[in-house]
Structure formats: C-alpha cells, structure tokens
Amino acid sequence: MTIWNIRIIVLFCISTVAIQSLSAQSAFKVEILPQINVSAAINKKWKVFIRLEPRHVFYTDDDFVSEYDRTDASIQFSRKISLEGTLAAGYLIRQKGRDFGHRFSQQYSTVSKFEKLKLGHRFLVDETFFKSLPIAFRLRYRLSTELPLHGQSLDLKEFYLKFSNEQIAFYRKPDFDYEIRTFAGSGYVFTKKFRIEAGLDYRITNIISSLKHSFLIYCGIYLSF
Amino acid sequence: MKFIFLLSFCVVLLSISKSEAQTQYKLEREIGISEENVPEKALLTISGIDFSNAKKHWYKEWSLTAISYELKVKIDNKKFSIEFDSLGNLEDIERSVKFTMLPSGPKEKIINYLEKNFKKFKIQKSDLQWLGLNVTSQQIISADNIAIDNFELIIKANKNGKFSQFELLFDSAGNFKNEKEIIHQINNDNLEY
Numbered sequence: 001m002t003i004w005n006i007r008i009i010v011l012f013c014i015s016t017v018a019i020q021s022l023s024a025q026s027a028f029k030v031e032i033l034p035q036i037n038v039s040a041a042i043n044k045k046w047k048v049f050i051r052l053e054p055r056h057v058f059y060t061d062d063d064f065v066s067e068y069d070r071t072d073a074s075i076q077f078s079r080k081i082s083l084e085g086t087l088a089a090g091y092l093i094r095q096k097g098r099d100f101g102h103r104f105s106q107q108y109s110t111v112s113k114f115e116k117l118k119l120g121h122r123f124l125v126d127e128t129f130f131k132s133l134p135i136a137f138r139l140r141y142r143l144s145t146e147l148p149l150h151g152q153s154l155d156l157k158e159f160y161l162k163f164s165n166e167q168i169a170f171y172r173k174p175d176f177d178y179e180i181r182t183f184a185g186s187g188y189v190f191t192k193k194f195r196i197e198a199g200l201d202y203r204i205t206n207i208i209s210s211l212k213h214s215f216l217i218y219c220g221i222y223l224s225f
Numbered sequence: 226m227k228f229i230f231l232l233s234f235c236v237v238l239l240s241i242s243k244s245e246a247q248t249q250y251k252l253e254r255e256i257g258i259s260e261e262n263v264p265e266k267a268l269l270t271i272s273g274i275d276f277s278n279a280k281k282h283w284y285k286e287w288s289l290t291a292i293s294y295e296l297k298v299k300i301d302n303k304k305f306s307i308e309f310d311s312l313g314n315l316e317d318i319e320r321s322v323k324f325t326m327l328p329s330g331p332k333e334k335i336i337n338y339l340e341k342n343f344k345k346f347k348i349q350k351s352d353l354q355w356l357g358l359n360v361t362s363q364q365i366i367s368a369d370n371i372a373i374d375n376f377e378l379i380i381k382a383n384k385n386g387k388f389s390q391f392e393l394l395f396d397s398a399g400n401f402k403n404e405k406e407i408i409h410q411i412n413n414d415n416l417e418y
C-alpha cells in the first residue's frame with residue numbers, strides 16, 4: 001500500500017469527522033438498510049449485477065418511530081476493460097410512497113490487491129428522474145478497503161473488516177449540495193458464491209443547504225452465479 | 226474444512242471449459258498460526274538466524290496436493306519467505322525484489338516471454354528463489370551473493386480474452402519453466418458496485 005493511499009484514507013476520515021463536529025444541532029435519524037446483491041457472469045468479460053434495497057426508519061431526532069421509507073431495485077451491466085478496471089452502466093427504480101423515481105448510472109471501478117488488503121476505487125455519475133422535480137445529477141467517488149482477519153488474503157470461511165468513504169457532489173437545478181458516507185463493518189465469506197456483510201453506515205447529507213445526518217444499520221447478502 | 230476446500234476446488238475445475246484443460250491451476254488457502262504450531266524441524270532449521278530486529282509471521286497453507294508452512298519475515302528491509310513441507314523440511318526460500326532490479330539478461334528474456342504470451346500484463350510481485358536442497362536459510366539471509374535457482378513472478382494478465390492472475394517460474398537465465406493460473410474463489414462485488 002503506497003503512502004498516497006494512506007494519505008487519501010486519512011484525509012477522508014478527517015473530512016468526515018470535521019463535518020460531524022459542525023453538525024451537532026442538525027436533523028438526525030437511524031435507519032435499517034438490508035440489501036440483497038446478486039451477480040452473474042454473462043461471459044468472460046460481461047457480468048450482470050442486481051440489487052434490492054428496502055429502507056426502514058426507526059429513530060428520528062428524539063423519537064422512536066417505525067416508518068417504511070423506500071425500496072430501490074437496480075440492475076447494472078459491467079464489462080472488464082483492463083487488468084483491474086471495470087466499466088458498468090445501470091438503471092435503478094425507486095418506490096417511495098406512491099411515487100416512482102428512475103435513475104441511470106455509469107461507473108468505473110478498480111480493485112487493487114496489496115499484501116494484506118484490497119483497495120477499491122469507484123467513480124460514478126448518475127442522473128435521477130423524479131416526477132415533478134428537475135433532473136438531479138450526482139458525481140461520486142468511493143474508496144473502500146477489505147482487510148482479512150486471518151492470513152494475508154481472504155479465503156472461504158473467513159471473517160474480514162471493511163471500511164469505505166464516499167464523497168458525493170449533487171446538483172438539482174438551481175442547487176448544489178454535498179454528501180459524505182462512511183462505512184465500517186465486517187463480513188464473512190461462507191462459500192465462493194455467498195457472503196454476508198454487516199456494519200454501520202454514517203451519512204451526512206445536504207451539507208450546503210440544511211445539514212442532516214443519519215446512521216444506517218446495514219446488512220448485505222452477496223450471491224454470485 | 227479440508228474436505229470443503231477440496232470440494233470447492235473440484236467445482237472450480239469442472240466449470241473450466243475443455244479448451245482450457247491443459248492449463249495448470251494454483252489454489253491455496255492460508256491462515257496465520259503461532260510458532261508452537263510449526264513443526265520442530267522447521268524451527269530447528271531457522272534457529273541459527275538472528276531475528277532480533279525482525280517481525281516473524283508464520284502461516285499454514287493448504288494447496289490441492291499438500292500442506293506446507295511458511296515463515297514471512299523482514300530483515301534489513303528485505304522481505305523473505307521461507308517455505309517448509311508438512312514435516313518441516315526446507316522447500317525453498319524467496320526474497321521479494323523489484324522486477325526492475327533483476328539482472329538485465331534474464332529480465333529481457335522474461336519480458337520477451339510475457340509480451341509473446343500475454344495480451345496485457347502487470348507484474349505484481351517478483352521473487353528470487355533458492356531451492357532448499359541447495360542452500361540453507363541462514364546462508365541466504367546473511368549473504369547477498371549466492372546464486373539463485375529461479376525467478377518467480379506473480380502477474381495479472383489478459384490471456385485468451387480473460388483477465389487472470391498467474392504464477393510464473395523462470396530459471397536463473399530467464400528461461401520459462403512453469404505457469405500456473407491462480408484461482409480466486411472470492412469476487413470483488415462488494416468493492417466494485
């Protein structure tokens with residue numbers, strides 16, 4: 001792992017903590033975020049990735065509530081374009097109350113293996129269409145890492161730690177905004193086709209307009225065929 | 226655990242197409258272990274080495290055919306890997322070096338081989354290798370001028386339209402000896418999407 005990678009991780013952590021310290025009086029909520037992810041290889045280079053993600057709020061500001069928020073379902077097609085890089089494009093449909101939103105995304109991701117960890121970079125742009133709202137554009141960058149708890153590489157029947165930080169710039173006419181997401185959790189690889197991850201996802205949204213922050217209790221299942 | 230490991234390897238092999246049947250594969254599983262779990266003979270072999278300023282990490286490895294023990298250690302800024310068989314007999318010693326630091330003759334031969342046999346490639350790791358039959362671990366760690374037996378490379382490459390990782394072995398003159406495709410059972414979906 002290079003000194004620059006370490007610097008980037010430290011910079012992201014500092015930025016997240018700094019924003020958090022400025023946001024003590026802002027709106028706050030806790031949500032549950034289960035996720036099912038299924039991927040399947042189409043051929044040597046192409047792959048399809050499907051995700052289902054319902055969301056449920058159970059704490060907001062000072063009150064416990066039980067409120068269904070929304071469900072996202074998405075599909076992405078990806079193609080391996082280099083030794084470590086993958087291009088993907090996808091579509092997401094969001095159901096929130098009686099409304100449906102649509103999102104198109106394009107991404108480039110790369111995963112590098114170091115002596116004891118894997119480091120993933122994801123660059124993503126997306127466009128969201130919601131009834132009666134102008135189109136929203138987002139520019140996202142996520143740095144994530146996976147650290148095995150036994151040995152130098154992650155094997156079957158092993159636990160690992162996962163950390164990620166994502167910076168998101170948002171534009172919906174006429175407003176710009178910014179969001180930061182930080183995740184810390186762990187996972188377990190059952191078989192080469194099945195793994196589970198769980199952890200805490202901390203999100204600071206609407207940093208420029210009206211600061212909100214939320215904790216998401218995340219549990220994801222990954223299946224691959 | 227070993228049964229599950231072997232079973233999953235068989236599933237991987239069965240899924241490989243007929244055209245790739247000649248390729249050799251490498252599938253390993255390793256866990257960190259404490260020194261008490263290392264065969265006595267292996268500990269005896271390295272007993273003459275001065276590890277006072279070094280951090281030692283022992284690993285137990287399972288491959289398709291055998292169990293082995295590996296000591297990874299950094300001494301004087303040099304990374305060594307000393308491998309023993311299941312009984313503690315010294316198999317080989319490897320020292321990580323930058324590929325650019327290899328002698329120019331073998332290096333050029335290796336590059337020619339890679340360019341001829343892979344569409345795209347990236348050298349991820351290069352090791353000097355001494356076989357356990359020819360040397361002692363103490364000789365390798367304390368001296369710089371002992372003739373090597375092999376160069377071992379780990380590369381990521383595109384071969385026949387597929388991106389994979391390979392372990393390649395070349396002799397001390399840079400002549401190709403062996404190629405194994407490294408099988409990764411775990412995908413990167415959680416980091417890519």
